[in-house]
Amino acid sequence: MSAPLLEARGAHRAFGGGVFDRQQLVAVADASLVIPADKPVVVAIAGESGSGKTTLARLLLGILPPTGGSVRYQGTELSELDAKAHQAFRRQVQAVFQDPFEVFNPFYRVDHPLMVPIAKFFPGLSRAERRQRIEEGLQAVGLRPEETLGRYPHQLSGGQRQRIMVARALLLNPRVIVADEPVSMVDASLRATILETLSRIHRERGISLVYITHDLTTAYQLSHTILVMYQGAVVEVGDVEQVIKAPKHPYTQLLVSSIPLPDATRRWGEDAVDVAPSSVAEPPTAEDGVSGCAFAERCPHAMPRCRKQRPPLVQTDAGRAAACYLYEDAMVLSEAQVAGLSCGGQ
Numbered sequence: 001m002s003a004p005l006l007e008a009r010g011a012h013r014a015f016g017g018g019v020f021d022r023q024q025l026v027a028v029a030d031a032s033l034v035i036p037a038d039k040p041v042v043v044a045i046a047g048e049s050g051s052g053k054t055t056l057a058r059l060l061l062g063i064l065p066p067t068g069g070s071v072r073y074q075g076t077e078l079s080e081l082d083a084k085a086h087q088a089f090r091r092q093v094q095a096v097f098q099d100p101f102e103v104f105n106p107f108y109r110v111d112h113p114l115m116v117p118i119a120k121f122f123p124g125l126s127r128a129e130r131r132q133r134i135e136e137g138l139q140a141v142g143l144r145p146e147e148t149l150g151r152y153p154h155q156l157s158g159g160q161r162q163r164i165m166v167a168r169a170l171l172l173n174p175r176v177i178v179a180d181e182p183v184s185m186v187d188a189s190l191r192a193t194i195l196e197t198l199s200r201i202h203r204e205r206g207i208s209l210v211y212i213t214h215d216l217t218t219a220y221q222l223s224h225t226i227l228v229m230y231q232g233a234v235v236e237v238g239d240v241e242q243v244i245k246a247p248k249h250p251y252t253q254l255l256v257s258s259i260p261l262p263d264a265t266r267r268w269g270e271d272a273v274d275v276a277p278s279s280v281a282e283p284p285t286a287e288d289g290v291s292g293c294a295f296a297e298r299c300p301h302a303m304p305r306c307r308k309q310r311p312p313l314v315q316t317d318a319g320r321a322a323a324c325y326l327y328e329d330a331m332v333l334s335e336a337q338v339a340g341l342s343c344g345g346q
């Protein structure tokens with residue numbers, strides 16, 4: 001079997017903990033996730049704000065180095081890629097961020113952020129060829145080049161700007177797009193079309209997606225597998241049907257109980273189901289949270305051991321694992337096995 005395209009194994013990221021900042025904040029604890037080389041997949045990373053989703057995305061994109069564990073592209077640690085492999089990684093693994101305004105420079109026409117990556121990665125193309133590529137990219141996301149090019153960012157709607165970002169990611173013929181809350185800043189009326197565009201890109205071009213969201217409904221609609229994060233820890237992972245229709249972790253159960261399925265139309269945080277809002281606790285610090293289950297504070301099933309040691313991910317069913325002592329007879333999984341479940345493999 002060939003090495004996975006992109007893989008996190010027990011990836012860990014802490015912030016702080018320096019001389020002046022003794023408390024370490026663990027933003028991501030032991031996350032394992034794989035994007036196979038031979039099969040396009042759609043993996044959702046879901047969790048409420050502050051659960052570590054963006055940090056995990058940045059680890060996968062090589063924007064941030066892990067403080068433990070490993071992140072590899074085609075079998076090589078990102079920090080050890082040589083110049084050629086690093087260039088290939090930068091081309092094949094693309095990002096779409098939450099707020100496209102951070103990418104656009106207000107003084108440049110929107111053509112600029114589209115031209116720059118093409119010039120960098122395909123220097124041999126003629127002007128006309130570059131232009132053609134950009135037009136194709138815009139058309140692929142449902143934008144008309146003649147109505148888009150030559151404009152300034154503020155002259156376009158939020159939905160158009162976000163589509164340009166998707167087009168920009170597409171220009172380089174990537175194999176994975178990591179989309180971090182790509183529709184959370186977009187009007188509700190446009191969300192569906194942007195998500196449908198991403199889904200179509202996956203189907204028609206065989207591009208894998210890592211779809212990051214705080215919204216379980218769209219995660220369910222778009223993805224095959226899901227990682228549910230709570231305060232840096234992956235608490236449940238596997239087949240999206242299993243996780244959403246019959247959640248095993250008490251945290252996922254709480255989340256799912258607040259969205260009526262299958263006609264799920266409500267969003268997290270918008271409905272009346274109250275998930276102990278006052279105790280949206282501090283993220284775990286190295287001293288306390290990580291030594292126990294971060295959810296123990298809010299969990300109706302918490303047992304003394306939950307506060308002592310963080311529960312490992314155990315295989316509760318064929319396609320899914322949960323990190324919970326309620327399933328003490330289930331098999332503890334290795335990082336490789338967890339990574340396998342993350343993409344629907346073995």
Ligand SMILES: Nc1ncnc2c1ncn2[C@@H]1O[C@H](COP(=O)(O)OP(=O)(O)O)[C@@H](O)[C@H]1O
Binds near residue numbers: 016054055
């Ligand atoms: N550069 C950073 N320095 C310090 N803390 C950070 C940094 N980036 C993220 N964090 C912290 O890590 C935790 C997870 O953040 P993040 O990954 O952005 O979560 P999410 O995307 O799920 O909202 C938060 O507590 C956040 O404050």
Ligand SMILES: [Mg+2]
Binds near residue numbers: 053054180
């Ligand atoms: Mg985020």
